[in-house]
Amino acid sequence: MEHKKENKLIFQGLVKDYGKKRVIDGLEGGIADNHITSLIGPNGAGKSTLLSILSRLLKQDGGEVSFMDKSLRDYKSNDLATKLSILKQSNQTDVKITIRDLVAFGRFPYCKGRMTETDWQKVQEAIAFSDLEDLADAYIDELSGGQRQRAFISMIIAQDTEYILLDEPLNNLDMKHSVHVMKTLRRLVDELGKTVVIVIHEINFAAQYSDYIIAMKDGKIRYNDEVNHIIRPEILQEIFGIEFDIIEKNNKKICNYFNI
Template identity: 50%
Template sequence: MITLKNLTKAFGKQRVVDEACGEFEKGKVTAIIGPNGAGKSTLLSMASRLVTPDGGHVLIDGKAIAEWDTGELAKRLAVLRQANSITMRFTVRELVSFGRFPYSKGNLTTEDNKVIDKAIDYLDLKSLENRYLDELSGGQRQLAFIAMVIAQDTDYVFLDEPLNNLDIRHSLSIMRTIQRLAHEMGKSVVIVIHDINFAACYADHIIAMKQGKIATNAVVDEVIQEAVLENIYDTPFTIVEANGKRMCLYY
C-alpha cells in the first residue's frame, strides 16, 4: 500500500496541495478527480517522487519513498506522465522494451522478451509491434506507452491523464485495460482523470480534490452523488442509473 500523509506543496505563494492524505491499495483502481488547478497532477508527482513535497510523507509498504533506492523504486512503481514526446524514432516493441530497463539495464534477456511479448499481447498490439510510433494514431501510441508500463511489472502504476485527446473507442480500451491491471493482476492503479463517468464506471475508489485540498476520499458510490459533485465542481449535476452504474449528467 502507498500512504500519503499530510502532503503539502507550494509554487511561489500559491499552495497547490494542502495537507493531502490518502491510500492507494493493491488490486484497486483509484481515480483522482477535480477541477483544473485542483492539484491532482502535483499530488501524483509527489506520490511518485517526481516532485519533492514541502511537507508531509509518502510511504510505500511502510517505508518512506525518499529512502528507496532509485533502481529498486523503479521495480515497484511505474509512472506515465501527461507529456510523452520522444524525438528518436522507435518501434512499438522498442518502446515497450524500455519498461525492462530497471531489470536488464538495456541487455534484454530471454525472460525480458517474454515479459515484453506478454505486455504487447495484453494490449492487443502484436500487429503493430514493428510499426514506428510516428506511424500510429494517438490512441495506438498511448496504448504502446501503457504496454511499456505493464512491461515494467510494478505493484503500483500511476497514469496522469492518459485519456487526453483520445476518441471514445481508445478511451474505453484504455480504461478497461486499467481495470484489468488492478483486478486481474493485483496492481494498484492510480489515474488522474477529468471524465467523471469513466471514473464512476471503472474506478473502485475516488479521491476528489478542490483548491489543493482533498474534498472527498471514498468508494465510488459515495462520491458519485449530486451534492458531493456540485460541491467539488460548483455546477449542477444529475445522477442517473445505467447498467448498474451511476452516471453523471451536467449542464
Template identity: 60%
Template sequence: MIEVKELSKQFGKKVVLDGIDVQFPKGKITSLIGSNGAGKSTLLSVISRLLAQDKGVVRVDEKDIHAYKNNVLSQRLSILKQSNHVRLKLTVRELVSFGRFPYSQDNLTAHDRQKVDTAIRFLDLQDIENMYIDELSGGQKQRAYMAMVVAQDTDYLLLDEPLNNLDMKHSVQIMKTLRRLANELGKTIIIVLHDINFASHYSDYILALKDGKVRYYDTTERIMNERVLEDIFGIPISIIEFNDKKICNYFN
C-alpha cells in the first residue's frame, strides 16, 4: 500500500500540495482528477521520489520512500511522466527493454526478454517493435513508453496522463490493459486522467484535488455525482446511465 501523510509542497509562494492525507489500496486503480494546477502531477512526482516534499511523509509498503535504495525502489514502483524525451537512436524494443534495467543492469536474461515480449504484445507494438522511436507518431511513442513501464513489472504504477496523443481506439486499449494488470496481476495503479468518463469506466476509486487539497476521495460510484463533479470542475455537468456505467455530459 502507498500511504501519504500530511504532505505539502510549494514552489516559491505557490502552495501546490497542502496537507495531503491519503492511502491508495493495493490491487486497485485510482484516478486523480481535477483542474489544471490542482496538484495531480506534483503528487505523483513526490510519491515516486522524483520531487522532494517540503513536509510530510510517503510510505510504500509501510517503509519511508526515502529509505529505499534506488534499484530496490525501481523494482517496487514505476512512473510514466507526461513528457518523455530520448535522445539516443533506439528501437521500440530497445526502449521497452530499458524497463528491465533495475533487474538486469543492462544484461538481459531470458526472463527479462520474456517480460519485454509480453509488454510489447500488451500494447500491440509487434508491427513496429524494430522501428526507431524518432520515426513514430506521438501516439505510437506514448504506447512504447507505456510498454516500458509494463515491462518494469512493478507492484505500483504511477501514470501521468498516459492517454495524451492517443486516439480513441488506443486510449481504450491502454485502459483495458491497466484494468487487466490490476485484476489479473494485482497491480496498484495511480493514474492522472483528464477525461472523467475514462476514470468512471475503468477506476475503482477517484481522488479529486482542488487548490492543492484533497476535495473528494471515494469509490468511483460515489464520485460520479453531478453535485460533486460540478464542485470539482466549476461547470455544469449532467450524468447519464449507459450499460450500467455513468457518463458525463459537459455540454449543458
C-alpha cells in the first residue's frame, strides 16, 4: 500500500542499468515529508542506487525525479546543496582537521568558504545537537569510527537542508554509536522538521526509528508504507527469504530472525 502523505521528492519510472544488468527497474513512489523513511532489502536490491539517484550523485537511464515541483536535473548544484544533503557510505579525509573545521564544510553552499558569524553559529549548533562539544577541537584522524561518523553527520546538520539522505550510516558502528546516530536522526525530524531517508541493513533499527519503510527486492519496490504495515512476518520473509518472528513491546515491533 502506498502512503498517502504529501511529498516533495517524487520519482517516476526510474531505470538504471550497469552493463547488461538492470539494477533498478521502473521505480515509482515518493518520500514522506518530515518523517524518517528507511530503505530496506537484501544486498543488490537497488537501495543505494535509488538513494544516489535521488541525491543526483548518479544519473538514471530512464524516468524522472521531481523535487519541490521541479525536475531534479534542473537544479544548479549549489542551489540543490542548500535543500538536499547526502552522506555516502565511506567518509574519509586525509586532511588534518578538527571536528569543528569538518562541520564548517557543511556551510560551504552558503558562504563559499568565507565563514560569517551566522555560519559559525550554525556550526556550533550542529556540534551541540550531535553532543560533540567536548570533542570539537579533536582531530578527525584521532577519533573512533563512531565518533568520526557522528562528526560527519554533524557536518550534514550544519548544511541545514530540508532533506537529508544517508547511505548505511550505521555501517561498522557498535551498538552504542548506532543508537546515538539513530536518536540524532529521530530528533532532526521531531525537533527540526527535517525529512530523512536512510539505507539501513539492521531491520530492528528501521523498525524502531522509522516512520515509513520502502522495501526493495530485485531492483523493484515491493512495499512503500508506514512502518507497522511493513514489519510483518510474511512481508519480511518475502523480502529477505528467511522466517521472522515479530515481538511487540511498548508499541514497538522487534524482529527475531535468529532462532526461527
